[in-house]
Amino acid sequence: MNFKQQLNKYVDFINYWLEKILPLESLAGERVCDAMKYSLTSGGKRLRPVLTLAVCDMFGGKLESAVCFACAVEYIHVGSLIHDDLPCMDDDDLRRGKPSCHIMYDEATAVLAGDGFFLSAFEILTLAKNFGLDDAKILKACGFLSKMSSFCGMVGGQDMDMLLQKNGADWKKVEIMNHYKTSSLIQAACCLGAIAAGASESEIETVKKYALALGLAFQTRDDILDVVGDESVLGKPIGSDVEKNKSSSVLVLGLEKATLKAQQYTENAIFELNKLPCNRFLLDLTEFLLFRDR
Amino acid sequence: MNFKQQLNKYVDFINYWLEKILPLESLAGERVCDAMKYSLTSGGKRLRPVLTLAVCDMFGGKLESAVCFACAVEYIHVGSLIHDDLPCMDDDDLRRGKPSCHIMYDEATAVLAGDGFFLSAFEILTLAKNFGLDDAKILKACGFLSKMSSFCGMVGGQDMDMLLQKNGADWKKVEIMNHYKTSSLIQAACCLGAIAAGASESEIETVKKYALALGLAFQTRDDILDVVGDESVLGKPIGSDVEKNKSSSVLVLGLEKATLKAQQYTENAIFELNKLPCNRFLLDLTEFLLFRDR
Numbered sequence: 001m002n003f004k005q006q007l008n009k010y011v012d013f014i015n016y017w018l019e020k021i022l023p024l025e026s027l028a029g030e031r032v033c034d035a036m037k038y039s040l041t042s043g044g045k046r047l048r049p050v051l052t053l054a055v056c057d058m059f060g061g062k063l064e065s066a067v068c069f070a071c072a073v074e075y076i077h078v079g080s081l082i083h084d085d086l087p088c089m090d091d092d093d094l095r096r097g098k099p100s101c102h103i104m105y106d107e108a109t110a111v112l113a114g115d116g117f118f119l120s121a122f123e124i125l126t127l128a129k130n131f132g133l134d135d136a137k138i139l140k141a142c143g144f145l146s147k148m149s150s151f152c153g154m155v156g157g158q159d160m161d162m163l164l165q166k167n168g169a170d171w172k173k174v175e176i177m178n179h180y181k182t183s184s185l186i187q188a189a190c191c192l193g194a195i196a197a198g199a200s201e202s203e204i205e206t207v208k209k210y211a212l213a214l215g216l217a218f219q220t221r222d223d224i225l226d227v228v229g230d231e232s233v234l235g236k237p238i239g240s241d242v243e244k245n246k247s248s249s250v251l252v253l254g255l256e257k258a259t260l261k262a263q264q265y266t267e268n269a270i271f272e273l274n275k276l277p278c279n280r281f282l283l284d285l286t287e288f289l290l291f292r293d294r
Numbered sequence: 295m296n297f298k299q300q301l302n303k304y305v306d307f308i309n310y311w312l313e314k315i316l317p318l319e320s321l322a323g324e325r326v327c328d329a330m331k332y333s334l335t336s337g338g339k340r341l342r343p344v345l346t347l348a349v350c351d352m353f354g355g356k357l358e359s360a361v362c363f364a365c366a367v368e369y370i371h372v373g374s375l376i377h378d379d380l381p382c383m384d385d386d387d388l389r390r391g392k393p394s395c396h397i398m399y400d401e402a403t404a405v406l407a408g409d410g411f412f413l414s415a416f417e418i419l420t421l422a423k424n425f426g427l428d429d430a431k432i433l434k435a436c437g438f439l440s441k442m443s444s445f446c447g448m449v450g451g452q453d454m455d456m457l458l459q460k461n462g463a464d465w466k467k468v469e470i471m472n473h474y475k476t477s478s479l480i481q482a483a484c485c486l487g488a489i490a491a492g493a494s495e496s497e498i499e500t501v502k503k504y505a506l507a508l509g510l511a512f513q514t515r516d517d518i519l520d521v522v523g524d525e526s527v528l529g530k531p532i533g534s535d536v537e538k539n540k541s542s543s544v545l546v547l548g549l550e551k552a553t554l555k556a557q558q559y560t561e562n563a564i565f566e567l568n569k570l571p572c573n574r575f576l577l578d579l580t581e582f583l584l585f586r587d588r
Contacts, residue, residue, distance in 0.1 A: 028474035029450025031457060036445065076413075083409060088401035107382035108456045111405065115377060116445045118409060119370075122416045123440035126433050135429035139420050142436060146417035151330065151410045156323025162402045163325060180322035 003284040007050065013063065014049040014070055021071045021124055035105045035113040039078050043096050047218075048189040049074045050285075055190045055207060058279040061197025068128035069141055069192035072121040076149045077185060079117030082110050084158065121145070133196060141192045148188040157181025164247035171252045175216070178249065182222075183215025190214075203276065210272035217265035218289050223248040224258055225294055266290045297578040301344065307357065308343040308364055315365045315418055329399045329407040333372050337390050341512075342483040343368045344579075349484045349501060352573040355491025362422035363435055363486035366415040370443045371479060373411030376404050378452065415439070427490060435486045442482040451475025458541035465546045469510070472543065476516075477509025484508075497570065504566035511559035512583050517542040518552055519588060560584045 001009070018040060024033040049070035056066035085092040085100040086107060093103050102110035125145065128138050147153060157180030164173055190211035194204045227250045245251065250258045269286050273279070295303070312334060318327040343364035350360035379386040379394040380401065387397050396404035419439065422432050441447060451474030458467060484505035488498045521544045539545065544552045563580050567573070 026445045026450040028454040029445040032445050032453035083405055111377055112449050112453050116449045118412045119440055119444035123437055126437035135433050139429050143417050143420035146413055150413035151320045151323040151326050155406050155410045156320040159326035159406050160322040
């Protein structure tokens with residue numbers, strides 16, 4: 001199986017289980033369930049749950065044992081996108097070319113849909129019991145996912161992003177923000193795959209370093225694509241006030257240096273990956289993300 | 295120890311642990327941590343965590359074994375208040391006489407603070423391990439709290455509340471909404487206390503019925519206090535369009551019938567409580583809530 005075939009296999013597997021794992025039905029919360037279904041099926045790349053599955057695979061774990069962890073991580077990610085798009089945050093009317101949740105429904109429903117994803121992620125984790133995982137592994141995953149997605153991780157990073165967009169940023173701050181905002185949840189995704197497979201503490205530590213570098217590379221590439229994809233910005237000097245996103249790596253480093261940074265992060269990620277059991281797919285994925293066009 | 299002394303003892307215990315259990319500190323999320331501290335210490339009644347402790351007590355469990363469960367439930371509650379106060383929800387500038395979180399900080403920070411409480415509640419649950427609880431009990435608590443706070447519980451109820459406030463309501467709908475919006479988390483609070491103490495499945499089922507009735511009584515009394523406390527509404531006929539909250543029990547039933555309903559619910563709650571090991575404090579608390587003035 002080549003890289004693209006393997007990637008599609010993981011994505012199909014995760015999409016199958018995302019639809020099946022938790023019925024989005026409720027007597028009282030019919031509308032919020034609709035909104036959650038809408039956001040869950042609006043065509044994400046499923047990068048994070050793919051990482052959970054691929055890392056579990058690398059350590060010789062069964063794919064089924066990581067499926068709840070993978071779905072829970074995607075729930076947190078989808079919830080965060082809904083809240084990030086809100087008018088009081090990034091104020092984005094579109095998400096992947098379709099109306100954002102608060103445009104399709106309304107702001108109240110979007111806040112509640114995000115809350116629903118955050119809160120239900122942990123019910124999904126507990127379902128791993130039905131897939132043969134023992135309690136200790138599920139609890140370890142629960143503590144890690146909770147920490148990496150909250151104020152010591154993703155939520156903390158989004159808070160810093162809001163501040164930097166208002167007050168301006170330097171590279172040191174942007175790197176810390178990218179670590180919290182983007183790498184934290186990617187670290188959770190990868191480490192949960194390792195936990196599901198029963199990896200050792202030192203292996204999990206290496207996975208965490210790999211995922212940190214991968215997340216930084218991913219976010220830097222994202223910032224590059226934001227500028228390269230927007231011709232109205234491309235024509236202006238970097239650092240001018242036309243750009244919306246003042247906390248972007250490209251804005252503080254310039255396009256050339258940001259491109260070098262993304263390469264360095266990718267090299268760091270591959271360096272850590274090479275300490276782990278050989279895995280062609282993860283090596284290919286890590287390089288694929290560096291050169292992707294969205 | 296009389297009722298008030300026992301209540302104060304529980305509240306002091308929970309306030310001590312709420313401050314200690316999880317340091318609200320983060321390199322990236324300094325502001326969101328400030329907002330979380332602000333909302334956590336703005337003087338709540340701590341009803342839900344008190345219920346967790348009291349139910350654990352009733353089944354002969356150690357208070358310490360329920361402390362993480364109690365704190366996690368309060369985290370979910372505080373997070374929900376922050377989001378309920380947002381302009382797109384109930385649009386309340388004041389919470390317990392102080393500026394709401396989004397007034398004191400801003401809307402983005404308030405959304406993130408609520409998210410932080412929701413997400414970190416589950417890290418706190420996992421800390422119960424350090425207080426001698428076994429993995430199976432913690433996982434059971436995790437699944438239950440997650441379900442009862444998300445779209446099949448609290449979040450679903452808030453969604454229904456938003457719809458009823460817009461479209462109007464009848465009593466049947468208001469009762470379903472109160473069940474989801476208010477009773478669900480009170481059920482989680484009580485059942486988590488029972489789980490911590492190692493209560494049997496059938497005991498937990500009775501606790502769940504008790505908490506359902508208690509929550510309905512509590513919400514109905516809350517709706518009564520909203521009207522009785524607001525003289526501008528008191529002078530107008532019930533059902534007129536001056537009232538902001540169209541989904542209130544008092545609005546659909548009238549003051550007299552709502553008062554009777556609150557009494558009935560309280561009797562139902564006491565009926566269930568009497569099936570359980572004798573507990574003077576919970577009986578007193580159940581009656582106290584019926585006659586409280588806030």
